Amino acid sequence: MPRRRSYDQYCAAARALDTVGDRWTLLIVRELLAGPRRYTDLHADLPGVSTDVLASRLRDMERDDLVTRRKLPPPAAAVVYELTPRGAGLLPVLTALAAWGAPDLGEPGPTDAVRTHWFALPLLRTLGERVGAGAGTVEVRLSAAPRSTFHLHLGADHAKEAAGAPGAAYGEGPAPAGPDAVLTLDAATCRALCGGTSLFADAMRDGAVTVEGDGPLAKALRGE
Template sequence: MATKRTYDDGCAAAHALDLVGERWALLVVRELLLGPKRFTDLRAGLPQASPNVLAERLRGLEAAGIVRRRRLPPPAASRIYELTDWGEELEPVIIRLGRWGARSPSKPDDAPLGVDSLVLSFRTMFDPGAAEGLEAGYELRMGEDRFRAEVSGSSFEIERGSAERPDATIEADSDTLAGLIYNGCPLAEALRSGDVKIEGDEAAVERFLTLFPLPEPAVLV
């Protein structure tokens, strides 16, 4: 068995990197921020991570008290992974790291964005000023995934699950929705092509697409 590497440094930040600094570890945490997942679900969200590496990262995170395993009762009877309360405290770290990374001039804009990554990016980029005066509920449908979102002035909440009587429903794959929000792709064109389907208040949909402006790129000197 490989010896776990450590910075052997008394700094708390260095110790944090001992816990979540291995490749894929923090992305495993990202994948669990919206709720528990089976190993196969984690593999789907992190397709570039080999099964062996993913299993190793899960074991390390479990040993550190960041992730725990739980077996669902019958008829599901499957094993899931979820964040501990302490593990969930990493959400603001990931949010801030994501916002910092979004300012990188070298960020690859054409790389695919998974469903959970896109949803978490909404939490990261939400601009309360852009939502001023908006009171609306939404359901986002991306493949088999459903998310309910509530916007109330400066407040934004989004979580996994279907919405009850939303003002608008948006159905698209994650790359298409990301293109509408972050790349300025026209909604009308996406509707004509069938890449996006909406139900309910179209004006509320158009407003939703403006709530997540990207920060200005960092100036490198």
């Protein structure tokens, strides 16, 4: 394998950037935080990346013990990429970056690609702050265009148990085993919550967010 480029600085931040500072690397991690993904799925949800660059980044990430490959059993028989425990350790880095960048989102531009599950990372932080140590699966339903559903796993231990993969913090579609709470809101409210321009309690009071569920997590989200 070719030698990895380095800043050659004896600094923890520089060492981290030696590994994850290349363009697309952290966005690949973002996609794999949903669990194992096929190469074609990764390429579809990383608009703008070339096939050569994606393949190169995945090779580098395998070399650096961020991702691993495995073949699914029949009838799927597909090769998937998934995060290693070291790669999954980047979740707090991605959530912090998402929180820092969310105020700059504004309205989508005419050339912006949009994937609803990209709301997952900033929402993980927003809801985590709301429920504290609470753990469970939250299903998020966007009620207006673009209609979509995705789910979040709050709490590290719960995420590992529910998703069966290191670092699987969220997933597309309904929660496979049923959610502990269901949030219904529109995309504009979701953007406002992610960007810090709206507080969760205010959005609930105004009816912009509804929370369904009878368990501790749903009650914590409602502030009961």
